Amino acid sequence: MKSLYHLRVPSKHILKEYSKDCYYHIYNRGVEKRNIFLEPADYNVFIYNIRRYLEPGFKLIKRHPITNERMFVEPNHVIGQISLLSFCLMPNHFHFLIKLHNETGITSFMRKVCSNYTVYFNDKYDRVGSLFQGSFKGVRIISEEQFIHLSRYIHLNPKEILKGMDLCSYKHSSFYYICKDIQVEWLDLDLLLGDRKRLDYVDFVKASVSKDCNYGKEETIRNLLLE
Numbered sequence: 001m002k003s004l005y006h007l008r009v010p011s012k013h014i015l016k017e018y019s020k021d022c023y024y025h026i027y028n029r030g031v032e033k034r035n036i037f038l039e040p041a042d043y044n045v046f047i048y049n050i051r052r053y054l055e056p057g058f059k060l061i062k063r064h065p066i067t068n069e070r071m072f073v074e075p076n077h078v079i080g081q082i083s084l085l086s087f088c089l090m091p092n093h094f095h096f097l098i099k100l101h102n103e104t105g106i107t108s109f110m111r112k113v114c115s116n117y118t119v120y121f122n123d124k125y126d127r128v129g130s131l132f133q134g135s136f137k138g139v140r141i142i143s144e145e146q147f148i149h150l151s152r153y154i155h156l157n158p159k160e161i162l163k164g165m166d167l168c169s170y171k172h173s174s175f176y177y178i179c180k181d182i183q184v185e186w187l188d189l190d191l192l193l194g195d196r197k198r199l200d201y202v203d204f205v206k207a208s209v210s211k212d213c214n215y216g217k218e219e220t221i222r223n224l225l226l227e
Contacts, residue, residue: 018103023085023141025150026106028114028132029093036092036121036131043089043172045120049113053077054084054186078112081105085192088157089172095154097141099191110136151192155205167209168202178202 030036037043052075081102088095118131155175168179
């Protein structure tokens with residue numbers, strides 16, 4: 001009989017069951033908690049990969065194998081399978097708030113984005129092996145209260161590294177797009193904001209910074225957060 005000491009216990013949120021038209025907090029961090037973004041260009045490449053699979057009309061530029069002429073190719077996107085409502089990229093982890101429209105949409109999207117980014121990162125920094133800490137984690141949001149506070153928590157993530165700078169200045173987050181009123185087709189800000197006005201939502205998030213209310217980690221979302 002094997003010792004219980006050797007039995008592998010699944011990580012929190014590693015066992016995922018997805019339901020159509022539900023909302024999910026999706027996240028992961030670097031293996032051994034290492035940084036996965038080392039310079040601004042890395043963040044930009046990760047966002048490029050998000051656009052690659054979610055932006056309508058997005059085209060890849062490739063070379064014809066025989067003529068070497070440039071070709072515009074549509075990627076194997078997941079448009080219509082998920083909606084990305086908010087995101088935040090941090091030095092060693094990332095967060096997504098996603099609405100699922102197709103049961104396999106999240107898995108397909110995450111595999112494409114993370115696999116492409118790992119190839120880029122390993123090639124750039126001359127490394128091999130996994131970049132992320134196992135499979136991505138996912139947990140279902142079950143109430144409107146959780147939805148509201150989780151989106152705030154995601155957007156508050158850069159607070160510490162900004163060291164007092166305006167949260168709106170952090171470009172690697174959907175909060176930047178909300179603050180600057182930037183509309184992009186791959187990010188569904190209308191679904192995130194609902195009936196709330198953009199400036200009211202910005203004030204809602206920023207009020208949490210000034211009051212230092214523990215990053216929005218209310219009891220309502222405690223089970224949705226990083227391990």
